[in-house]
Amino acid sequence: DWTMGAYREQAIAAIREQVGDAKVICGLSGGVDSSVAAVLIHEAIGDQLTCVFVDHGLLRQGEAEEVVTMFRDHYNMPLIHADEQDLFLSALEGVSDPETKRKTIGRLFIDVFQKHAGEVGGAEFLAQGTLYPDVIESVSFSGGPSVTIKSHHNVGGLPEKMGLKLVEPLRELFKDEVRALGRELGLPRSFIGRHPFPGPGLAIRCPGEITREKLAILRKADAVYIDQIRRHGLYDEIWQAFVAILPVRTVGVMGDGRTYDYACALRAVTSVDGMTADYYPFTHEFLGETATRIINEVKGINRVTYDITSKPPGTIEWE
Ligand code: XMP
Numbered sequence: 546d547w548t549m550g551a552y553r554e555q556a557i558a559a560i561r562e563q564v565g566d567a568k569v570i571c572g573l574s575g576g577v578d579s580s581v582a583a584v585l586i587h588e589a590i591g592d593q594l595t596c597v598f599v600d601h602g603l604l605r606q607g608e609a610e611e612v613v614t615m616f617r618d619h620y621n622m623p624l625i626h627a628d629e630q631d632l633f634l635s636a637l638e639g640v641s642d643p644e645t646k647r648k649t650i651g652r653l654f655i656d657v658f659q660k661h662a663g664e665v666g667g668a669e670f671l672a673q674g675t676l677y678p679d680v681i682e683s684v685s686f687s688g689g690p691s692v693t694i695k696s697h698h699n700v701g702g703l704p705e706k707m708g709l710k711l712v713e714p715l716r717e718l719f720k721d722e723v724r725a726l727g728r729e730l731g732l733p734r735s736f737i738g739r740h741p742f743p744g745p746g747l748a749i750r751c752p753g754e755i756t757r758e759k760l761a762i763l764r765k766a767d768a769v770y771i772d773q774i775r776r777h778g779l780y781d782e783i784w785q786a787f788v789a790i791l792p793v794r795t796v797g798v799m800g801d802g803r804t805y806d807y808a809c810a811l812r813a814v815t816s817v818d819g820m821t822a823d824y825y826p827f828t829h830e831f832l833g834e835t836a837t838r839i840i841n842e843v844k845g846i847n848r849v850t851y852d853i854t855s856k857p858p859g860t861i862e863w864e
Pocket of ligand 1: 647741742743744745785819820856859860861862863864
């Protein structure tokens with residue numbers, strides 16, 4: 546794509562011009578926006594850039610390893626892998642209100658990011674994968690208007706608090722252009738096509754109280770579900786798909802015995818921008834096969850339901 550080739554060169558020149566020989570830190574979530582921003586800036590200024598990847602213990606199966614492997618080993622970027630799972634999970638103990646979950650995660654994220662970014666020493670800039678739509682409207686999520694966090698890496702007030710200037714090389718781009726730029730920069734296709742994942746992560750897919758046990762079950766079920774979707778060639782047709790573990794246990798039979806395990810809900814939607822969405826019309830065969838696999842492969846779940854709510858009136862996430 547010649548347009549993106551030209552954009553890439555122009556953006557690299559602009560980053561060099563803005564940053565000079567100063568140090569830059571970038572919050573990496575593993576999402577498309579922050580990843581493309583990081584790779585572009587790394588191409589412009591090399592090791593003047595350090596990325597900070599915060600593992601809040603609410604990521605999906607294998608996600609932290611994937612991000613670290615890709616950026617540290619494949620791209621050779623200086624990367625701080627902040628394993629802060631215990632901190633976040635203990636702060637969330639006993640919290641079941643969705644708004645409180647988001648606020649707790651957002652607040653801790655700022656603290657943790659600040660702490661680890663401080664290890665870099667003398668950074669002058671903070672890089673963010675802000676897109677054009679984020680610039681023109683402040684997006685509000687299911688948590689309501691008091692939530693100003695677009696993603697846990699695009700945290701309002703953070704640059705001011707840290708006394709850093711912003712580098713936002715994607716500010717003029719829409720999502721599809723960011724994907725094109727990502728391809729231009731050689732990011733793997735599988736990575737660029739990934740479904741959106743919310744900043745608060747699995748916390749808002751575990752309605753009610755979050756426990757390590759529930760998170761472990763949820764991760765396994767989600768991995769089986771996504772594997773099913775990929776095997777059936779449906780991943781790219783779907784905007785977002787995930788499992789929510791429900792705060793209810795139900796009775797089942799397995800062999801000669803009675804089980805009393807969690808119920809889960811599968812969610813899959815089509816959407817253009819996440820503002821409205823329709824549930825995905827899976828075939829009954831697909832749903833049946835997936836339910837059987839989850840119940841057989843995931844200890845702790847004995848009932849699977851499919852969420853057929855569209856947005857509005859539902860939201861995409863369960864909280
Ligand atoms: P809802 O559930 O409001 O979600 O229909 C719309 C889109 O936004 C994502 N989402 C979030 N992303 N922080 C985020 O970074 C959040 O608190 C948050 N809540 C929802 C959701 O995954 C979907 O793509």
